[in-house]
Amino acid sequence: MSLIRVENLRYRYPRQSALALDGVSFTVEPGEFVGIVGPNKAGKSTLCQALVGLVPHFYKGAIGGKVEVAGLDVHTTSVGEVSRRAGLVFQSPFTQMSGAKFSVYEEVAFGLERAGIPRDEMIRRIEWSLRLLGLWDLRDRSPFALSGGQMQRLAIASVLVMQPEVLILDEPTSQLDPAGTSEVFAAVGDLCRQGMAVVMAEHKVDRIAARADKVLVLNRGRVLAWGPPGEVFSLDGLEEHGVAVPAVTRAARELGWREQGGTYPVTVEAAARIGGAALGRDQG
Amino acid sequence: MAEIRVKDLHFSYTPGVEVLRGINLVLSPGSVAIVGQNGAGKSTFVRLLNGLLRPTQGEVWVDDLSTASTTVASMARKVGLVFQNPTDQLFKSRVLDEVMFGPLNLGASQDEARQRAEAALARVGLTGAEARNPYDLGLAERKLVTIASVLAMDTPVVILDEPTIAQDVTGVRQIGDIVTWLQEQGRTVITITHDMDFVARYFQRVLVFQAGQVLADGTAEEIFSRPDLLRQAGLEPPPITVLGQRLGLARPPLTVEGFVARLRGPNGLAP
Numbered sequence: 001m002s003l004i005r006v007e008n009l010r011y012r013y014p015r016q017s018a019l020a021l022d023g024v025s026f027t028v029e030p031g032e033f034v035g036i037v038g039p040n041k042a043g044k045s046t047l048c049q050a051l052v053g054l055v056p057h058f059y060k061g062a063i064g065g066k067v068e069v070a071g072l073d074v075h076t077t078s079v080g081e082v083s084r085r086a087g088l089v090f091q092s093p094f095t096q097m098s099g100a101k102f103s104v105y106e107e108v109a110f111g112l113e114r115a116g117i118p119r120d121e122m123i124r125r126i127e128w129s130l131r132l133l134g135l136w137d138l139r140d141r142s143p144f145a146l147s148g149g150q151m152q153r154l155a156i157a158s159v160l161v162m163q164p165e166v167l168i169l170d171e172p173t174s175q176l177d178p179a180g181t182s183e184v185f186a187a188v189g190d191l192c193r194q195g196m197a198v199v200m201a202e203h204k205v206d207r208i209a210a211r212a213d214k215v216l217v218l219n220r221g222r223v224l225a226w227g228p229p230g231e232v233f234s235l236d237g238l239e240e241h242g243v244a245v246p247a248v249t250r251a252a253r254e255l256g257w258r259e260q261g262g263t264y265p266v267t268v269e270a271a272a273r274i275g276g277a278a279l280g281r282d283q284g
Numbered sequence: 285m286a287e288i289r290v291k292d293l294h295f296s297y298t299p300g301v302e303v304l305r306g307i308n309l310v311l312s313p314g315s316v317a318i319v320g321q322n323g324a325g326k327s328t329f330v331r332l333l334n335g336l337l338r339p340t341q342g343e344v345w346v347d348d349l350s351t352a353s354t355t356v357a358s359m360a361r362k363v364g365l366v367f368q369n370p371t372d373q374l375f376k377s378r379v380l381d382e383v384m385f386g387p388l389n390l391g392a393s394q395d396e397a398r399q400r401a402e403a404a405l406a407r408v409g410l411t412g413a414e415a416r417n418p419y420d421l422g423l424a425e426r427k428l429v430t431i432a433s434v435l436a437m438d439t440p441v442v443i444l445d446e447p448t449i450a451q452d453v454t455g456v457r458q459i460g461d462i463v464t465w466l467q468e469q470g471r472t473v474i475t476i477t478h479d480m481d482f483v484a485r486y487f488q489r490v491l492v493f494q495a496g497q498v499l500a501d502g503t504a505e506e507i508f509s510r511p512d513l514l515r516q517a518g519l520e521p522p523p524i525t526v527l528g529q530r531l532g533l534a535r536p537p538l539t540v541e542g543f544v545a546r547l548r549g550p551n552g553l554a555p
Contacts, residue, residue, distance in 0.1 A: 039452040040424045091450065092423055094371060148368050148446070149322030174449045175368070177321045177478045179518040203452060206523045244453045247481065247524040247540050254544040268523050272530035279531060279547075 001071075003166050003197035004028035004051065009065040011046065011055055020046045022221040024065075028166075028197045028214075033188060035208035035229075036201040038218035039242035044201040045091055047218065048170045051199065052088045053079045070165045084115065087164035091171045091201075093155035097143050104130070104146070105139040108158045115162070129161040132187055134180075148175035156184065160191075167191065169200040173207075185211050205244045209233055209266035217243055234263040285313050285470050286362055286440035288333060292342035295328060303328045305496040306342070311474065313440075315467045317483040317504075318476045320493030321518040326476045327368060329493070330443045333474070334363035346441065361390060364434035368445040368476075370418075370426040379405070379421075379429055380414035386437040397436075404436040407465070409458050423450040431462070442466055444475040448482055460486040480522045484508065484538035492517045509536045 004027060011021040021043050028034050036044050049055040053074045056063040067074040070085035090096045101107040108129060112122045130136045133153040138146065143154060152175045159167065167188075173181040185207055188198050202208050208215060209229040217225040217232060219241045225232045233249045248271040251257075252264040257274045265271040288311040295304040303325045318326050331337045332344055335351035344351040346362045364386075367373045376382040383401035384394075392400065405411055408428040413421070418429050427449060434442060447459045456479070463486045466473040477483060483490060483504055490507045492500040494517045500507055507513070508521040511529075520526075521536065528537040528546070537543035 094369060147322050171450060177518060178520040180322055242452060242454050248527050250540045251524060251543050255547060268526050271527050275531050
């Protein structure tokens with residue numbers, strides 16, 4: 001059974017005339033990692049918020065179509081109820097901090113306290129999530145004394161600790177260094193192997209291409225493309241819409257380096273394999 | 285034009301925990317990227333360049349002004365700093381007022397401040413947003429507002445702390461063009477970033493920070509051709525550079541265009 005089922009989702013913010021989302025449909029299965037890419041204002045953040053019900057319950061506005069997450073009809077279920085099954089990491093980690101807690105450890109405990117999780121279980125889960133995000137040594141620090149990158153990892157930890165079935169991340173690595181970014185993508189891979197469904201809006205398309213099972217390309221609230229990274233990033237005309245395409249794919253396109261199926265390579269490994277063969281042929 | 289001289293710079297927030305451990309640099313006009321892991325001391329370093337923080341040991345000079353004995357207000361004429369988090373910096377309820385605030389405080393007349401603000405907004409692509417509330421804008425645009433407010437101050441030194449956060453391809457290109465423009469004007473533009481493609485494409489000089497020290501100082505080509513050094517600093521070269529290395533190209537390509545040109549070069553497809 002799909003963990004996320006979005007059918008013809010249309011949404012307009014209050015006092016706006018244009019649709020922020022216009023006919024979006026896709027499904028995500030357990031264990032799948034879906035990347036959402038596209039230019040700014042394409043609707044990526046709006047879609048993330050629609051998957052947990054902040055759109056429309058918090059933002060109001062007009063909504064149509066259907067969003068089903070972990071078996072719940074998001075449009076008729078409270079945000080509180082949905083958030084027990086689906087966690088959202090906001091684009092700006094500063095938005096995510098409770099403001100009521102004065103250590104990293106307690107900040108991560110906040111959601112568990114609200115959910116009434118037993119103390120032993122809380123202690124176990126907090127340590128697990130802090131270690132997973134490399135924050136264990138910072139557990140006594142004030143959340144507001146963290147660097148941007150550290151706070152971003154704290155925001156992720158405080159959602160993961162709730163052990164949601166569905167994890168939504170809105171540009172979770174924007175302030176992370178390359179090593180930190182790799183850690184987040186690796187952690188997402190682990191969680192997917194355990195059956196979690198993960199949706200991530202992200203500008204780092206090189207990473208998405210290498211890691212995601214499927215890619216949803218949004219532009220002006222509409223789905224421009226949906227499918228495996230190799231197929232999606234091989235489509236013509238993405239860049240004219242302001243959609244980022246992996247660097248190696250752009251190079252392969254220029255040089256006519258194709259996979260056997262006709263698509264262009266989207267990872268360094270694949271490009272090196274195909275490019276190496278092409279160069280060998282020309283030399284030989 | 286301004287020259288920054290950093291001599292034996294040390295800094296700690298809490299006594300005994302050194303965040304910067306002896307930095308010596310001369311920063312001349314041009315574009316400089318600062319890269320390194322989270323927590324390497326990059327943001328702390330740039331806050332010492334405009335006097336927001338004072339050295340616990342050593343000195344920072346901007347031309348003939350030492351940050352130790354100059355007020356932040358006076359330093360603001362020389363060094364403009366765009367914070368990592370735009371929320372730390374925005375406090376007016378109209379974009380135009382926000383961008384005029386800097387020039388007004390430097391003594392510009394209303395008319396002049398407005399002209400400078402409008403020019404700066406045009407440069408970041410926000411013409412038309414003058415009457416908006418910065419807090420109604422998305423993160424990427426809020427960041428552009430803070431860049432415009434520093435550009436409007438017309439300082440010889442401009443520091444950008446992670447300017448490409450939340451930007452899409454168009455936004456990154458726009459900020460890259462601003463870096464190039466500042467550099468062509470003979471200004472010093474210092475940028476902290478984790479975006480190695482951005483570094484490879486737009487910067488003349490790259491400083492690699494690690495654990496409060498400068499691990500390496502060179503051109504992007506020099507830095508990205510040293511995998512050992514990058515690993516030590518927790519960094520990775522741009523994917524196109526890695527691809528070039530995998531295919532055995534002698535000098536690492538820094539951009540897709542450079543890579544394609546090399547493979548199509550006078551020697552045909554031979555690397």
